[in-house]
Amino acid sequence: MELISDSDDGDTSEWETDEDDGDERPPLNPPLPSASVAGPSQKVSEASSSRPDLVLHFMAMGFSEDMVVKAIEENGEGNTEAILETLLTHSAIGISPLKREQSPVDCTLSSDEDVLGDDLSDMSNFEYSSEDEEYTVECSDKDRKLSILIDMGFPADEASSAITRCGPTAPVLEIADSIHAAQLAAESALTEDDLFPSWSEDKPMASYACGSSVKNKRKYYEMKKMNERGCFLDRKKACFRQANMGDGFPSGSSIPKPMIGFSLPNQKMKPVNRMLPEAAIGPPYFYYENVALAPKGVWETISRFLYDIEPEFVDSKFFCAANRKRGYVHNLPIQNRFPLQPLPPRTVQEALPMTKKWWPTWDHRxxxxxLQTCIASAKLTERIRSALVNSEDPPPERVQRFVMNECKKWNLVWVGLHKVAPLEPDEMEMLLGFPRDHTRGGGISRTERYRSLGNSFQVDTVAYHLSVLKEMFPNGINLLSLFSGIGGAEVALNRLGIHLRNVVSVELSEINRNIIRGWWEQTNQTGNLIEIADVQHLNGDKLEQMINMFGGFDLVIGGSPCNNLAGSNRYSRDGLEGKESALFYDYFRILDLVKNIMGKSF
DNA sequence: AGAAGTATGAGGGCAACG
DNA sequence: CGTTGCCCTCATACTTCT
Incomplete structure (x- = not known):
């Protein structure tokens, strides 16, 4: 709710100019009073008092009120697909693109004269105790074998398929042989399709050109028209339509398993030679993130909007001790990546050594x-304790099942005899790759800490992908960070040693903005940090102003709200059109604006 | 009023079956 | 290829406490 609320939560809009790099200087025009001109979001909320939700739904997609009302009258309220079809058909005749609207600018700017902090000083926050005690834990046979094979240096994807090929009972050495054999056999024949069959089978790009079917003709027409006009609204509608028709990507597009992305650190994987569509190529580079297990069709839509780039699905369990299945769409190079040092521990027992002593042998995790935004109740941990106290030492099967189910559901760890507990916020910070106490203090409540951390990037994972920027931008980068949260992107870049010259950070939550600002000041940044509260207030004029000021953005990064995509949401898992998750379209809108502005003048 | 505590499944992937 | 069972999921709504 806070994510969408349009209150400007008391921004003291002021420019704090300061001496800095010298070449770039912020403009000194004072911000406009918030109430002077209505921004887009205000327009919608005004209408909400007099218009039903359905009308607003389509208005939010960019259709005019008149058109929407007419379309609903034609098709009836129940048939949203038909309504959309009508709107699209009518709009294909031609409507004016979205008007740029002047909106209030709520930003503060600061800089710091201190010398750029030594990266090592930041590293001191990442002392992982690496006690090399033997701790054998049993996990599922396949996982265990997979882990061994990965440690032996085999690519995770090949190892996984070899295990499947040889059967779950095959010894590891036999599986290793099988991988060798497969590698030899495929030496010259392995293609990208083999690695990611579900996303490349249908050749979506090629299908535009050969309009053999009616659908394809329509698609081709839309693509052509889109290219001619090249405006946001057209692309949005075209993408939406294609995704809904489900004929671009395979209907049952599945996520690659194991979820390893295009590469993992310290693994010799078959290099993925991806070809980016022309429209996808920067500048700027961009990087978009969201939950991998979104409702059906969501990633197809996201991919279509983001210039038909195939998402990179990665589970952060390959980077840290916790699972985090996420999809990333980006136009970064994927060769010569390197991981952050030191490498974080990959098991709970290493990451939280104190739990080792109490970990029962029958807990195979x-x-x-x-890591999510809420934690288990004290009542639950007490029920677990009580159940164990009243059982014999290896508890009966039934009790074990109960305890394990709850432990997995709530990420409980063992902190005493028969005692489980949820993770502490600082433990979550560590697992996610943030400096200790990153979210602590400054008036943030414990509940808010959990919420902010649960919504965050896993820093090591993101940093691995962003690492390619380091040698490309030895003098640092200008960053546009949308939905910044607690600054996962900023922290990742900083830990990579990539200088942040100018950072425009857009984040609605004042609490999170305070966290970023605190981190910024604490790490002795020498660049400029500009904070903007509402992404919907960021319009073309403002972007153009900033781009002219900075000389363009080098990276546009962000993970839009997942509220309506996440499986944990029992109440409003409405997909990309959901109240909060629809802000994805603002990510695209802004990215596309930046591309267009930079394309014109750079 | 804000923080903390608590209860609340559906949806979809996957593998093992027949 | 349909069925079944198992598993996991960047959360929300409501109540209680301070």
Whole structure:
């Protein structure tokens, strides 16, 4: 709710100019009073008092009120697909693109004269105790074998398929042989399709050109028209339509398993030679993130909007001790990546050594599940304790099942005899790759800490992908960070040693903005940090102003709200059109604006 | 009023079956 | 290829406490 609320939560809009790099200087025009001109979001909320939700739904997609009302009258309220079809058909005749609207600018700017902090000083926050005690934990046979094979240096994807090929009972050495054999056999024949069959089978790009079917003709027409006009609204509608028709990507597009992305650190994987569509190529580079297990069709839509780039699905369990299945769409190079040092521990027992002593032999977990925004109740941990106290030492099967189910569901760890507990916020910070106490203090409540951390990037994972920027931008980068949260992107870049010259950070939550600002000041940044509260207030004029000021953005990064995509949401898992998750379209809108502005003048 | 505590499954992937 | 069972999921709504 806070994500969408349009209150400007008391921004003291002021420019704090300061001496800095010298070449770039912020403009000194004072911000406009918030109430002077209505921004787009205000327009919608005004209408909400007099218009039903359905009308607003389509208005939010960019259709005019008149058109929407007419379309609903034609098709009836129940048939949203038909309504959309009508709107699209009518709009294909031609409507004016979205008007740029002047909106209030709520930003503060600061800089710091201190010398750029030594990266090592930041590293001191990442002392992982690496006690090399033997701790054998049993996990599922396949996982265990997979882990061994990965440690032996085999690519995870090949190892996984070899295990399947040889059967679950095959010894590891036999599986290793099988991988060798497969590698030899495929030496010259392995293609990208073999690695990611579900996303490349249908050749979506090629299908535009050969309009053999009616659908394809329509698609071709839309693509052509889109290219001619090249405006946001057209692309949005075209993408939406294609995704809904489900004929671009395979209907049952599945996520690659194991979820390893295009590469993992310290693994010799078959290099993926991806070809980016022309429209996808920067500048700027961009990087978009969201939950991998979104409702059906969501990633197809996201991919279509983001210039038909195939998402990179990665589970952060390959980077840290917790699962975090996420999809990333980006136009970064994927060769010569390197991981952050030191490498974080990959098991719970290493990451939280104090739990080792109390970990029962029948709890086979070596990693945690996804870190979320809420924790288990004290009542539950007490029920677990009570059940164990009243059982014999190895508890009966039934009790074990109960305890394990709850432990997995709530990510409980063992902190005493028969005692489980949820993770502490600082433990989550560590697992996610943030400096200790990153979210602590400054008036943030414990509940808010959990919420902010649960919504965050896993820093090591993102940093691995962003690492390619380091040698490309030895003098640092200008960053546009949308939905910044607690600054996962900023922290990742900083830990990579990539200088942040100018950072425009857009984040609605004042609490999170305070966290970023605190981190910024604490790490002795020498660049400029500009904070903007509402992404919907960021319009073309403002972007153009900033781009002219900075000389363009080098990276546009962000993970839009997942509220309506996440499986944990029992109430409003409405997909990309959901109240909060629809802000994805603002990510695209802004990215596309930046591309267009930079394309014109750079 | 804000923070903390608590209860609340559906949806979809996957593998093992027949 | 349909069925079944198992598993996991960047959360929300409501109540209680301070």
């Amino acid at each position: 070596t990693q945690l599940n996804c």
